[in-house]
Amino acid sequence: MAQVLTNTLEHQWLPFTANRQFKEEPRLMAKAEGMYYWNHKGEKIIDACSGLFCCAAGHGRKEIAEAVHTQLMEMDYATSFQLGHPSAFEFASRIAALTPGDLNRVFFANSGSEAVDTAMKIALAYGAAKGEGQRVRFVSRERAYHGVNFGGTALSGLVKNRDVYGTGLPGVVHMRHTDLPEHKFVKGQPETGAEMAEDLLRFVQLYGGDTIAACFVEPVAGSTGWLVPPKGYLNRLREICDEHDILLVFDEVICGFGRTGKPFAAQTFGVTPDMITMAKALTNGAQPMSAVAVRDDIYETIVDSAPENSVELFHGYTYSAHPAACAAGLATLDIYKNDQLFERGEKMSPYFMDAVIDLQDIPVIENIRTQGMMAGIDLAPDVRPGIRGFDAQVKLFNAGLHLKATGDTALVAPALIAEKSHVDEISGILREVLSTY
Numbered sequence: 001m002a003q004v005l006t007n008t009l010e011h012q013w014l015p016f017t018a019n020r021q022f023k024e025e026p027r028l029m030a031k032a033e034g035m036y037y038w039n040h041k042g043e044k045i046i047d048a049c050s051g052l053f054c055c056a057a058g059h060g061r062k063e064i065a066e067a068v069h070t071q072l073m074e075m076d077y078a079t080s081f082q083l084g085h086p087s088a089f090e091f092a093s094r095i096a097a098l099t100p101g102d103l104n105r106v107f108f109a110n111s112g113s114e115a116v117d118t119a120m121k122i123a124l125a126y127g128a129a130k131g132e133g134q135r136v137r138f139v140s141r142e143r144a145y146h147g148v149n150f151g152g153t154a155l156s157g158l159v160k161n162r163d164v165y166g167t168g169l170p171g172v173v174h175m176r177h178t179d180l181p182e183h184k185f186v187k188g189q190p191e192t193g194a195e196m197a198e199d200l201l202r203f204v205q206l207y208g209g210d211t212i213a214a215c216f217v218e219p220v221a222g223s224t225g226w227l228v229p230p231k232g233y234l235n236r237l238r239e240i241c242d243e244h245d246i247l248l249v250f251d252e253v254i255c256g257f258g259r260t261g262k263p264f265a266a267q268t269f270g271v272t273p274d275m276i277t278m279a280k281a282l283t284n285g286a287q288p289m290s291a292v293a294v295r296d297d298i299y300e301t302i303v304d305s306a307p308e309n310s311v312e313l314f315h316g317y318t319y320s321a322h323p324a325a326c327a328a329g330l331a332t333l334d335i336y337k338n339d340q341l342f343e344r345g346e347k348m349s350p351y352f353m354d355a356v357i358d359l360q361d362i363p364v365i366e367n368i369r370t371q372g373m374m375a376g377i378d379l380a381p382d383v384r385p386g387i388r389g390f391d392a393q394v395k396l397f398n399a400g401l402h403l404k405a406t407g408d409t410a411l412v413a414p415a416l417i418a419e420k421s422h423v424d425e426i427s428g429i430l431r432e433v434l435s436t437y
């Protein structure tokens, strides 16, 4: 048994972290308010990444804390297996009011990864309920990130997230990504590249469209560096899916809740999928929660195909629709509405996009992609991929700015409450630190 020391960094194994470096030079967050964090030394750090894309309404929202407190005092927990509680139903209805088309049925989970695996299971269950049990294949995309559970790992297209975890699920194939060499410093959607959607058609021709359950894409590929879809690309995926009865799933774990200018990227780009996975800004990061919004008739087909009084979908989590998370989510949606945060983000985005694109003269920056309130900044690699990105992330942090780096790409995604002065502060620190390379 390990000796228990209360003031040591040894026992926590941090996720997606260079643990040895971290424990030599820890970056501990101690407090958060609005657009800022404070670390354990009391230094102020601007949050250029909404936590991890989740705190869209800024940090320290008292309304959310109070709603969670009130809920926990009233009722701390109830299972959602064969039981329910009022705020879960209210929250599902409020989410359905934001989703496009007839994506009106909402299944709750606790993380983006769980939402993705849930959507995969719903796609398979839908095929089975329609008498098309042969639809067992999935199509996703290179450079995709769909979380870390085994379903999402199989869908993902980032090599380091896959390479030591075996062969993954059989029957998952990857389209090419849409980050083309001619897309240099593009603001918004690239003009070229819609033809990359034809990769889906090639899989249809290779395997038979009637063997494919669903095509999963992030409308804007987030973690890999904010790859904005070329004009017409998502529309073409929709057409091919329609022609072959393949479900189109948008993984909006990052895109959802105003990041691209509208509640969902589906609305920003005018393409309605059959399911949407969402997580990050659903509770403003205050409680772990995710959801899958599903078309009415998918729900009805699965539910109606089962005998009376029997479970229709053998899937769910102990903490699905946790009361505290529902309370946080309802309070979050109130903030988005009352403060008009989606509209505010949409109005701020031209200023934000100009500010990041203006960094393009810095020698170490190889490319910038931006749309809405997010940007991916590619840095020229150092000796090995990832070294420069990590180094820049640490240097930026030490200079008072928090962002996420994936490989050599810096991801910038300020909260939707950001003022021009915050955008200026973020771009100023980026310029100061990145110019040193």
Ligand code: PLP
Pocket: 110, 111, 112, 113, 114, 116, 145, 146, 147, 148, 218, 222, 223, 251, 252, 253, 254, 279
């Ligand atoms: N899907 C997408 C598009 C994501 O960006 C993420 C996380 O970044 C996930 C799924 C996984 O979410 P989580 O880390 O909550 O499991």
